[in-house]
Amino acid sequence: MNSIVLTVIQILVVLLIAPLSIGLTRFFKARFQGRHGAVPWLPYLTYATMMKKENVISTSGSWMLRTTPYAVLGSAVFLAIVLPLVATGGALAPSSNFIVVAAVLALGSAFLVMGGLDTGSAFGGMGSSREMTIVSLLEPTVILTFAAFALATGSSAIDGMIAGSSVAGELLITAPYLLLSLLALVLVALAENARYPVDNAATHLELTMVHEAMVLDYSGPYLAMMEYAAALKLTVFALLVANFAMPLPLIMTSSSPLDVLLAVGSTILKLVIMMFAVALLESTIAKMRFYRVQEFLTGAFFMALTGLALALLSQLL
Amino acid sequence: MSLTTLAIALVISVVGTFAAGLVALWPDPRAHRASNIILAVSAAFGAVVGIYVATGSNVSLIVPEALYPVAADGSAHAWPMFYGMVFGLDRFSAIFFSILSVVTVLVAVYAIPYLEHYAASYNVRSVNALTALFIFGMQGVLLSTNIFGFMTFWEIISIASFFLVLADGTEASRKAGFLYLIITHIGAGAIMSGLFLLSGGALLSDFSVIALVTPELPEVTFSIALGLLLFGFGSKAGLVPFHVWLPEAHPQAPTHVSALMSGVMLKIAVYGFLRVLLFMLPGVPMWFVLTIVVLGVISAIVGVLYAVLERDIKRLLAYSSIENLGLIFTMIGVGLLAGQEGSVDLTQAALYAALFLAASHAIFKTGLFLSSGVIIAAVHSRRLEAMGGLAQRMPMFSVAVCVLALSAAAMPPFAPFMAEWTFLQAVVGALTEATPMLKVALVVILAAVGFVAGLALFAMVKMFAIAFLAKPRTDEAAAAVEPKPGFLIPIVVLAFISLILGLFSPLVLNKIGAVDLAPADLGTQVISTGGGGLAPLSLFLVIAGISLALFLLRRLLSDVKFERSYQTWDCGQPTTPRMEYTATAFSAPIRFFFRFFLRAQKVVTATPLTPNNPWVASRTMSLLVSQVWYDRLYAPIGSGVTRLAGLVGRLQNGSIQFYISLILLALLVTLIVAL
Numbered sequence: 001m002n003s004i005v006l007t008v009i010q011i012l013v014v015l016l017i018a019p020l021s022i023g024l025t026r027f028f029k030a031r032f033q034g035r036h037g038a039v040p041w042l043p044y045l046t047y048a049t050m051m052k053k054e055n056v057i058s059t060s061g062s063w064m065l066r067t068t069p070y071a072v073l074g075s076a077v078f079l080a081i082v083l084p085l086v087a088t089g090g091a092l093a094p095s096s097n098f099i100v101v102a103a104v105l106a107l108g109s110a111f112l113v114m115g116g117l118d119t120g121s122a123f124g125g126m127g128s129s130r131e132m133t134i135v136s137l138l139e140p141t142v143i144l145t146f147a148a149f150a151l152a153t154g155s156s157a158i159d160g161m162i163a164g165s166s167v168a169g170e171l172l173i174t175a176p177y178l179l180l181s182l183l184a185l186v187l188v189a190l191a192e193n194a195r196y197p198v199d200n201a202a203t204h205l206e207l208t209m210v211h212e213a214m215v216l217d218y219s220g221p222y223l224a225m226m227e228y229a230a231a232l233k234l235t236v237f238a239l240l241v242a243n244f245a246m247p248l249p250l251i252m253t254s255s256s257p258l259d260v261l262l263a264v265g266s267t268i269l270k271l272v273i274m275m276f277a278v279a280l281l282e283s284t285i286a287k288m289r290f291y292r293v294q295e296f297l298t299g300a301f302f303m304a305l306t307g308l309a310l311a312l313l314s315q316l317l
Numbered sequence: 318m319s320l321t322t323l324a325i326a327l328v329i330s331v332v333g334t335f336a337a338g339l340v341a342l343w344p345d346p347r348a349h350r351a352s353n354i355i356l357a358v359s360a361a362f363g364a365v366v367g368i369y370v371a372t373g374s375n376v377s378l379i380v381p382e383a384l385y386p387v388a389a390d391g392s393a394h395a396w397p398m399f400y401g402m403v404f405g406l407d408r409f410s411a412i413f414f415s416i417l418s419v420v421t422v423l424v425a426v427y428a429i430p431y432l433e434h435y436a437a438s439y440n441v442r443s444v445n446a447l448t449a450l451f452i453f454g455m456q457g458v459l460l461s462t463n464i465f466g467f468m469t470f471w472e473i474i475s476i477a478s479f480f481l482v483l484a485d486g487t488e489a490s491r492k493a494g495f496l497y498l499i500i501t502h503i504g505a506g507a508i509m510s511g512l513f514l515l516s517g518g519a520l521l522s523d524f525s526v527i528a529l530v531t532p533e534l535p536e537v538t539f540s541i542a543l544g545l546l547l548f549g550f551g552s553k554a555g556l557v558p559f560h561v562w563l564p565e566a567h568p569q570a571p572t573h574v575s576a577l578m579s580g581v582m583l584k585i586a587v588y589g590f591l592r593v594l595l596f597m598l599p600g601v602p603m604w605f606v607l608t609i610v611v612l613g614v615i616s617a618i619v620g621v622l623y624a625v626l627e628r629d630i631k632r633l634l635a636y637s638s639i640e641n642l643g644l645i646f647t648m649i650g651v652g653l654l655a656g657q658e659g660s661v662d663l664t665q666a667a668l669y670a671a672l673f674l675a676a677s678h679a680i681f682k683t684g685l686f687l688s689s690g691v692i693i694a695a696v697h698s699r700r701l702e703a704m705g706g707l708a709q710r711m712p713m714f715s716v717a718v719c720v721l722a723l724s725a726a727a728m729p730p731f732a733p734f735m736a737e738w739t740f741l742q743a744v745v746g747a748l749t750e751a752t753p754m755l756k757v758a759l760v761v762i763l764a765a766v767g768f769v770a771g772l773a774l775f776a777m778v779k780m781f782a783i784a785f786l787a788k789p790r791t792d793e794a795a796a797a798v799e800p801k802p803g804f805l806i807p808i809v810v811l812a813f814i815s816l817i818l819g820l821f822s823p824l825v826l827n828k829i830g831a832v833d834l835a836p837a838d839l840g841t842q843v844i845s846t847g848g849g850g851l852a853p854l855s856l857f858l859v860i861a862g863i864s865l866a867l868f869l870l871r872r873l874l875s876d877v878k879f880e881r882s883y884q885t886w887d888c889g890q891p892t893t894p895r896m897e898y899t900a901t902a903f904s905a906p907i908r909f910f911f912r913f914f915l916r917a918q919k920v921v922t923a924t925p926l927t928p929n930n931p932w933v934a935s936r937t938m939s940l941l942v943s944q945v946w947y948d949r950l951y952a953p954i955g956s957g958v959t960r961l962a963g964l965v966g967r968l969q970n971g972s973i974q975f976y977i978s979l980i981l982l983a984l985l986v987t988l989i990v991a992l
Contacts, residue, residue, distance in 0.1 A: 054879050094852070
C-alpha cells in the first residue's frame with residue numbers, strides 16, 4: 001500500500017475517533033461514580049453545536065487570541081499525522097523525530113499559554129502560569145524518555161521505534177527494561193493532557209484549574225477548536241502509549257484491506273482500554289495540590305533517567 | 318571574485334567603519350545620519366566579503382598578500398607598516414565576520430531614529446563615534462593573526478564599550494560600567510598572560526607560530542595558560558561565575574549598543590576561545606574539557622533560571638544571553654570531550670551546532686534587544702509590569718517580536734532550534750558507541766539541555782506575553798502606536814533571517830564546511846546526524862499545510878462573521894489591568910520550586926489605616942532575588958580588596974623621606990631577587 005494512503009487513513013481515523021476519547025473517559029468515570037452518565041459520543045454533538053454558536057471575542061485580546069486555536073489544533077494535528085498511531089511507515093513518518101515532536105508539542109502549549117494570557121483575566125493568567133511551569137519542567141523528561149527508546153531501538157524517529165519490532169508491543173518483551181521509560185511516558189502523557197494527578201479536566205474551580213482556565217474565555221467555534229485539540233492530543237498520547245505496550249496490529253505498507261479493517265478495529269479497542277484506564281486512575285487517586293506537582297514531575301524525571309540508565313547498562317550485557 | 322577584489326572590499330569595510338567614527342565627531346546635526354549610513358554601507362561590504370569567504374571552499378584572505386602579490390623572486394609581500402603585521406580572514410573568522418557585519422548593518426539603520434528619539438539623554442556624537450570604534454575593534458580582533466593585534470583591538474572593544482555603558486551618565490550606569498571595566502580588564506590580562514605563556518613571551522608572535530611552539534611547553538605552564546585563557550574568554554562571554562557584570566552592563570548601554578554587546582561581542586569571546594583552542598593547541602587535558610562542560614552547563618541553567626524570574630526586559634535578555642552562551646560552551650566542551658573519547662561524529666556535530674547557535678543567537682538577540690528599545694521608547698520603563706496590550710496597538714511589530722521570542726526559545730522552524738536539534742540528536746546518536754565515561758556525561762548533558770530548553774520557553778513566553786498581550790497596564794502602554802519604519806524594518810528583517818536561516822540550515826551548514834552533517838546528495842535539505850534526520854523545509858511545509866487546511870475548514874464549517882466583541886467575563890464586573898497576571902505572578906511557581914537555590918525573599922508590608930484599626934490602607938510587596946555568587950564570592954573579594962587598600966593607605970603618611978626609603982627598599986629587593 002502506498003505510504004501516502006497510510007497517512008491518509010491514519011489521519012482520518014484519528015480525527016474521527018478523537019472526540020470519543022473525552023466521551024469515553026466521562027462515561028467510564030460516571031459509571032465508577034455510580035451515575036448513569038452521558039453517551040460516549042456526546043462530544044461530537046457538543047463540538048458541532050459549538051461550531052454554530054456565536055463567537056465572542058474579548059476586547060482585551062489581540063491577534064494572539066485568534067491565532068491560538070489554530071496553533072493549538074495545528075500542533076495536535078501534526079502529531080496525529082506523523083506519529084505511528086494507526087499505521088507505521090506513513091509518508092510523513094520521517095518527521096516523527098522525537099526532538100521535533102517534543103518541540104511541536106511545546107510550541108502548541110506555548111500558544112495555549114499566550115492565548116490564555118491574552119484575555120487579561122486572572123483565571124487565564126493563573127492557568128497559563130501553571131501550564132507553562134508543567135510544560136517547561138516536563139521537557140527533560142520527554143527528551144530522556146524518548147532517548148531511552150531511541151537507544152534501545154536504534155531509531156530516533158518515533159515511527160521507527162514502533163515499526164522496529166514486527167508486532168507492536170513486542171518491544172517490551174525484547175527490551176523489558178523499557179518498562180520504566182514507558183511508565184515515564186505515561187506520566188508525561190497525564191501531565192501533558194491535563195489529567196489527574198496534575199490537573200482535573202472536569203472542574204471549573206480556580207484552585208485546581210490549569211487547562212480549563214486557559215480556554216475559559218473562548219467561545220463558539222474557537223472553543224470547539226480548543227476542546228477538539230485537547231481531545232485529539234489525548235487520543236494521540238493514548239494510542240502512542242498503547243502502541244508501545246499492546247501487541248495489536250498496525251497498518252503497514254504490506255497490509256491487505258482486511259488488515260486495515262482489523263487495525264482500525266484494534267485502534268478503537270486500544271482507545272477504549274486506555275480511556276478506561278484513565279477513568280479508573282482518576283476515580284482512585286486524588287489530584288495533587290499544584291505546589292506539590294513538582295514531586296510528580298521530579299518522579300517522572302527520575303523514572304525517565306533510570307530508564308535511560310538501564311537501557312545503557314543493558315548494552316553492556 | 319578575485320582575492321584582490323575581496324581584500325579591497327574588506328579594507329573599505331574596516332576603513333569605512335573607522336571613518337564613520339570620525340564623521341560622527343563632526344559638530345553638525347547631519348553628522349549623525351551620515352555616520353550611521355557610512356557605517357551601514359561599509360558593514361554591507363564586510364558582510365559580502367565575510368559571507369563569500371565563509372561559504373567559499375578554502376578561500377583564505379590575507380590582506381597584504383592579496384594587495385601586494387608575492388614578488389617573483391619569492392621575497393614575499395612587502396607590507397610596509399605595523400612591523401609586518403598581517404591581517405586576514407579565513408573561513409572560521411569569516412563566519413564571525415559575517416555575523417558582525419550583518420548585525421552592524423541593521424543596528425546602524427536602527428540607530429538613526431533611535432538616537433534622534435533620545436537626543437536629549439545621550440551625547441549623540443560621542444555615542445556614534447564610540448559605537449563605530451567598538452565595531453572597528455571587533456573587526457580588528459577577527460582580522461588579527463598575531464597576539465599584538467588581537468590584544469590591541471580587544472582593548473579597543475573593552476574601552477569603547479565601557480564608555481558606551483556610561484553613556485546615559487546615571488549612577489546605575491556608572492556602577493555597572495566600573496564593574497564591567499574591572500572584570501573585563503582582569504579578563505584581558507588573563508588572556509594576554511595566557512597567550513604570552515603559550516608564545517614564550519613573544520609579543521608579535523603569529524598565531525600559526527604559537528601552534529608550532531605549544532607542543533613543547535612544560536605541562537605546568539601549559540595548564541596555567543589554559544586556565545588563564547578559559548577565565549579570560551569565559552569572563553568576556555559571561556560564563557557563570559564570571560558573569561556578574563553582564564546583566565548589569567548590557568542593559569545600561571543605549572539599546573542598539575546592548576544589541577551589539579549581547580549579539581556580537583559575546584561571540585567575539587567565543588571566537589577568541591575557539592581560535593586558541595582549535596587552531597593553536599595540540600590537544601587539551603581532560604580536566605580542562607570537563608571544566609568547559611561544567612561551566613557551560615552551570616551558566617545555561619543559572620542564566621535561564623534568572624531569565625525566568627527577571628522582570629526588567631533588558632536584564633531578562635541579558636540573562637538569556639548567559640544561558641545561550643552557556644549552551645554554546647556546553648556544545649564546545651562536548652565536542653572536545655567526544656573528540657578525546659573517539660566519537661568523531663559527535664565532535665563535528667557539536668562544534669558546528671555551537672557555531673550555528675552562535676550565529677542564530679546573534680540574529681535573534683540583536684532583534685530582541687532592538688525590540689526592547691522600541692518598547693522602552695513607548696512605555697518609558699524597562700519593567701515588564703509597566704507594559705501589556707502592545708500586540709493590539711503594534712500588530713506588525715508584535716508579530717516580529719513573537720517570531721524572535723519563539724526563536725530564542727528554540728522552537729521550530731527557526732534557526733536556534735536547528736542548532737539545538739543537531740546537538741541533541743548527535744548526543745543521542747553517540748550514546749550507543751560511546752565510552753562509559755562519555756555516556757555518563759552525555760546523559761547528564763541531555764537532561765540539562767532539556768531542562769534549559771524548557772525554561773527558555775518559559776522565559777520567552779513570559780517576556781512576550783506580559784509585554785504584549787492583554788490590556789495595557791499603564792497609560793503610556795495604552796498610547797503606544799506602531800513604530801516608525803526605521804525601527805520596524807531592522808527588527809522585521811532579523812525575524813525573517815531567523816526563519817530563513819532555520820529553513821535553509823542544511824544548506825548553510827554545508828556551505829560553512831559541515832559536509833557530513835548536511836550531505837549534498839540529499840539536496841542539502843536534510844541535517845543528518847546520530848542516526849536521525851531533519852528536513853527543516855519540508856517540516857515547515859507540513860506545518861504550513863496543516864495551518865492552511867484548518868484556516869479553510871474553519872471558514873467552511875462555521876460562520877466567520879457571526880461574532881461580537883465583549884469584555885472578558887468577570888461575573889459582571891468590569892475587568893481592569895490590575896486583575897491581570899503580572900510577570901512576578903507568572904513566574905511564581907518556578908520561584909517556589911527552585912526556592913532552595915534562588916532564595917527569593919518576598920516581603921509583604923500591610924499598612925493599617927490607623928494603628929488600632931485592622932483595615933488595610935495600602936499593601937506593598939517587594940521581591941528580592943539574591944545572587945549566591947555575588948554575596949559569597951564577589952562581596953568578600955571586594956571587601957578584602959578594600960581592607961587591603963586601607964592597609965596600603967597607611968603607608969601614605971605624607972613624609973617624603975619615608976617614600977624615598979620605600980623606593981630604595983623596593984630597588985634592593987628587586988636586585989636581590991634578580992641577581
